[in-house]
Amino acid sequence: MTRTLDSDPRRDGYRMPGEFEPHAGCWMLWPERPDNWRLGGKPAQAAFVAVAAAIAGSEPVSVGVAAAQYANARRLLPPAVRVVEISSNDAWMRDVGPTFVVNDRGGLRGVDWKFNAWGGLEGGLYFPWDKDDAVAQRVLEIEGCDRYRAPFILEGGAIHVDGQGTVITTEECLLNRNRNPGLSRGEIEQRLQRYLNVETVVWLGRGVHLDETDGHVDNLCAYVKPGEVVLTWTDDRSDPQYEISRDAYERLMTARDACGRRFKVHKLVQPGPLHTTDDEAAGVDAAAGTKPREAGVRMAASYVNFYLGTKRVVAPLLDSKRDGAALRKLKALFPGREVVGVPGREILLGGGNIHCITQQVPAARTRRK
Amino acid sequence: MTRTLDSDPRRDGYRMPGEFEPHAGCWMLWPERPDNWRLGGKPAQAAFVAVAAAIAGSEPVSVGVAAAQYANARRLLPPAVRVVEISSNDAWMRDVGPTFVVNDRGGLRGVDWKFNAWGGLEGGLYFPWDKDDAVAQRVLEIEGCDRYRAPFILEGGAIHVDGQGTVITTEECLLNRNRNPGLSRGEIEQRLQRYLNVETVVWLGRGVHLDETDGHVDNLCAYVKPGEVVLTWTDDRSDPQYEISRDAYERLMTARDACGRRFKVHKLVQPGPLHTTDDEAAGVDAAAGTKPREAGVRMAASYVNFYLGTKRVVAPLLDSKRDGAALRKLKALFPGREVVGVPGREILLGGGNIHCITQQVPAARTRRK
Numbered sequence: 001m002t003r004t005l006d007s008d009p010r011r012d013g014y015r016m017p018g019e020f021e022p023h024a025g026c027w028m029l030w031p032e033r034p035d036n037w038r039l040g041g042k043p044a045q046a047a048f049v050a051v052a053a054a055i056a057g058s059e060p061v062s063v064g065v066a067a068a069q070y071a072n073a074r075r076l077l078p079p080a081v082r083v084v085e086i087s088s089n090d091a092w093m094r095d096v097g098p099t100f101v102v103n104d105r106g107g108l109r110g111v112d113w114k115f116n117a118w119g120g121l122e123g124g125l126y127f128p129w130d131k132d133d134a135v136a137q138r139v140l141e142i143e144g145c146d147r148y149r150a151p152f153i154l155e156g157g158a159i160h161v162d163g164q165g166t167v168i169t170t171e172e173c174l175l176n177r178n179r180n181p182g183l184s185r186g187e188i189e190q191r192l193q194r195y196l197n198v199e200t201v202v203w204l205g206r207g208v209h210l211d212e213t214d215g216h217v218d219n220l221c222a223y224v225k226p227g228e229v230v231l232t233w234t235d236d237r238s239d240p241q242y243e244i245s246r247d248a249y250e251r252l253m254t255a256r257d258a259c260g261r262r263f264k265v266h267k268l269v270q271p272g273p274l275h276t277t278d279d280e281a282a283g284v285d286a287a288a289g290t291k292p293r294e295a296g297v298r299m300a301a302s303y304v305n306f307y308l309g310t311k312r313v314v315a316p317l318l319d320s321k322r323d324g325a326a327l328r329k330l331k332a333l334f335p336g337r338e339v340v341g342v343p344g345r346e347i348l349l350g351g352g353n354i355h356c357i358t359q360q361v362p363a364a365r366t367r368r369k
Numbered sequence: 370m371t372r373t374l375d376s377d378p379r380r381d382g383y384r385m386p387g388e389f390e391p392h393a394g395c396w397m398l399w400p401e402r403p404d405n406w407r408l409g410g411k412p413a414q415a416a417f418v419a420v421a422a423a424i425a426g427s428e429p430v431s432v433g434v435a436a437a438q439y440a441n442a443r444r445l446l447p448p449a450v451r452v453v454e455i456s457s458n459d460a461w462m463r464d465v466g467p468t469f470v471v472n473d474r475g476g477l478r479g480v481d482w483k484f485n486a487w488g489g490l491e492g493g494l495y496f497p498w499d500k501d502d503a504v505a506q507r508v509l510e511i512e513g514c515d516r517y518r519a520p521f522i523l524e525g526g527a528i529h530v531d532g533q534g535t536v537i538t539t540e541e542c543l544l545n546r547n548r549n550p551g552l553s554r555g556e557i558e559q560r561l562q563r564y565l566n567v568e569t570v571v572w573l574g575r576g577v578h579l580d581e582t583d584g585h586v587d588n589l590c591a592y593v594k595p596g597e598v599v600l601t602w603t604d605d606r607s608d609p610q611y612e613i614s615r616d617a618y619e620r621l622m623t624a625r626d627a628c629g630r631r632f633k634v635h636k637l638v639q640p641g642p643l644h645t646t647d648d649e650a651a652g653v654d655a656a657a658g659t660k661p662r663e664a665g666v667r668m669a670a671s672y673v674n675f676y677l678g679t680k681r682v683v684a685p686l687l688d689s690k691r692d693g694a695a696l697r698k699l700k701a702l703f704p705g706r707e708v709v710g711v712p713g714r715e716i717l718l719g720g721g722n723i724h725c726i727t728q729q730v731p732a733a734r735t736r737r738k
Contacts, residue, residue, distance in 0.1 A: 067456035087436035
């Protein structure tokens, strides 16, 4: 039974836990649209299968698939992965799925944000996006979780929380006039406070260079644990990413979180720079209303775009010269977890990476005070 | 996690329980096709909503809905009913859903029969039926149940079991050459024995007069409890139904079930006869490949086509002159349950009734020997 609630998580004593807290499972969607994924989506499907298989070694995985691709997805995904029918416009479960919130009495609910395809008719990536906007509700129906329908456009990739009162986000995305133009910075903070149940909003500036989501934080910076984050980095001052990462670093070093802590910031060197090839761009359909994929464009590649599973960190392999160092760094940051690399270029070609295509379901837990 | 198993329920110690045994829930589908349901399916949708609401008072109900009707179904169904996306060709969950089987150690699995729309290209009711044939798997994925894919065409409405080794079925349906023409009566019995884990097949002759399913038993005769059945009946010797019910009665009175019992047979007077009106037929689209709905045709109306829920019996109201007596009879037969009548004519117009549009999920239980 899924009720749609009129209140908000803060009022009801629910909070979004950190991704590093234990999970009950993970949700994904299935890529298929040929105007975003090359060669009819087949290489991306193989990449998603590898991601699902890797996460399934850590926690239960469910994949939502539109009817016409169901049999194909069921055939390609491992038997341990649950496949259910869910229509969507594309496959970014982080951004279209629910943000789960928990209380300390075993409750689990979902926030269903409004979605406009990363900017609606002013810079959004495709039109229409009605099926995407309905995904969160379908996930919540299957999970049997009550739902908050937040009156506010937000994507899950635009926020990272520590579960202890702090959210990190970016001005480039949340203050963009193509999201919630009627809301001031203060009003946006209030909404984050109510729907995530946080006290402190840590504002970074811009996201990764050329990130078409308008700078989602999850491609730039992620929590390792409360008070500790990992930031994509380059030492090349001629790279536009340098100033972005430098600015984020400085903001983090001067910020205090909701618990009064200073941040410990780990730098994770970026791959590439990576650019789309002629071959890759040629495999994508042109379509009215969809942002074209052109050859030679620099992609917003980042190792920070990993999934932080209960037992495994699943990170993208993107650049043979840098992958080894990136995985070693993640192993050092997550000593209690296995770090698994999965080829991520085919996901990156579609505009995101492993974190963008996943959404964790936190474990509902009862806590003694 | 849903595995497809190569064995069969008998070999694995699973059996189909009687519908009168406790349920974990009930599955339904959502009617929409305008070539079977009049007026764009709206009156049928209202009837399905009433059925779902009535059963939801007894046990959890899940309704599968194709993507395009999801928002409408979610709006119309009560909040307590779970709505999930499942594509289908029509809305007969009894016939296209899984037949659940249990063991005595808390196990729950599903049999996914092959489906050919009640006769395939030789008298079937519509073409194609590929989405229907895929419904059972989707239900089992959501339920997390392992699956037996039975190499055999069968609809759930063609069988009733006592959970103690007996299945009742009809020759008209199971021996029809439009189902499994390569199999003899004995071979069909063997398959029922393996997939339902029964010993004894009680063969009735024909189903209800003009039943377009080729005589499904669930419109004719249903278990009240082991050894005791309810049979649709008329005392009018000029009605073609008289000979059918009389023959079934005699076969039942001479049969023994797997436990060696004789049957106690309760007669339940039929409604009507009921015929489609001009208005009703006029509201249905003509479509290539679909059996037309014509005015003045007698419908296979029966009060036996009820849902036997854990706490409630949900029965169709079909005939103001007979409904009262039918409900009283059901109340007498099921003294431990509430008997709820729901208007059934709009379901009957589509070719079946409440039992046909529902599929119970038995409660998984651990039994001491």
